[in-house]
Amino acid sequence: MKKGCDKISHLVSDAFDRKLSWLERIEVKIHLSMCSLCRSYANNIGVMHDIFSYIRHSDESGSTRLSQASKHKIKQILKEECDDKS
Amino acid sequence: MTEAMNADAWLNEHGDYLYRFALSKVHDDELAADMVQEALLAAWRGKSRFKGDSTLRTWLVSILKHKIIDHIRKDIRQRKISDALENDPSSHFFSESGEWQTNPRTWHDNPEQCCDDLKFRLVLKECLTRLPEKQRRVFELRELADEDTDTICKACDVTSTNLHVLMYRARLSLQACLQKHWFGGAST
Ligand SMILES: [Zn+2]
Numbered sequence: 001m002k003k004g005c006d007k008i009s010h011l012v013s014d015a016f017d018r019k020l021s022w023l024e025r026i027e028v029k030i031h032l033s034m035c036s037l038c039r040s041y042a043n044n045i046g047v048m049h050d051i052f053s054y055i056r057h058s059d060e061s062g063s064t065r066l067s068q069a070s071k072h073k074i075k076q077i078l079k080e081e082c083d084d085k086s
Numbered sequence: 087m088t089e090a091m092n093a094d095a096w097l098n099e100h101g102d103y104l105y106r107f108a109l110s111k112v113h114d115d116e117l118a119a120d121m122v123q124e125a126l127l128a129a130w131r132g133k134s135r136f137k138g139d140s141t142l143r144t145w146l147v148s149i150l151k152h153k154i155i156d157h158i159r160k161d162i163r164q165r166k167i168s169d170a171l172e173n174d175p176s177s178h179f180f181s182e183s184g185e186w187q188t189n190p191r192t193w194h195d196n197p198e199q200c201c202d203d204l205k206f207r208l209v210l211k212e213c214l215t216r217l218p219e220k221q222r223r224v225f226e227l228r229e230l231a232d233e234d235t236d237t238i239c240k241a242c243d244v245t246s247t248n249l250h251v252l253m254y255r256a257r258l259s260l261q262a263c264l265q266k267h268w269f270g271g272a273s274t
Contacts, residue, residue: 053232
């Protein structure tokens with residue numbers, strides 16, 4: 001059975017989150033070879049995926065710091081915890 | 087006394103990194119700082135469990151991750167955020183016979199440049215905000231927090247099939263929103 005663009009675009013999305021079955025991969029491949037709209041969509045959600053992974057890394061390696069007030073508060077709480085124990 | 091100094095050293099050496107990590111997942115300064123506090127406290131209480139087979143930072147991050155997931159799970163339960171499965175956008179994107187109604191156009195932009203472009207980041211944020219909440223939570227945990235699907239299913243109380251449906255809908259909507267407001271736009 002030939003699948004429509006709605007089904008294929010779902011599979012293209014799933015491929016980012018689970019391993020497609022052999023049959024599903026073939027279906028996607030054949031459909032993409034014939035359908036330029038689904039090819040565009042597949043390209044675009046790939047671009048989106050890459051953008052998010054860049055964002056993830058730039059957020060984690062940035063220079064944002066804990067505010068002094070938060071640091072102070074955390075210090076206080078850790079200190080209380082240590083004092084309780086002794 | 088030496089113990090107290092150790093806890094301080096954890097905060098001084100890893101606090102900022104943990105904070106950035108939390109912030110990139112929860113997008114809320116105050117909440118991120120609270121998460122760091124809870125994680126450090128839990129780490130301190132459980133410090134005998136730190137075996138030294140990973141680095142201290144890796145260990146602290148794994149505790150922080152648990153705290154974040156835990157927070158999201160509680161938040162979703164408490165506010166009874168529904169499955170949002172009734173929010174099905176596919177009729178908007180596809181005809182009844184399953185053909186595209188809003189045609190995707192191929193984006194040729196460089197992902198790294200997009201990430202560095204503050205104007206793009208604003209548009210992206212706006213597009214994410216428009217998603218139904220559960221879709222957005224699941225999508226952000228997957229794409230921004232890079233969590234595995236099992237963890238997300240547990241945190242958000244969804245089956246893996248639901249997760250795939252929510253991710254699909256989020257991608258469809260985001261793709262259309264970004265195309266309209268950034269990549270392609272004005273000509274539509
Ligand atoms: Zn198609």
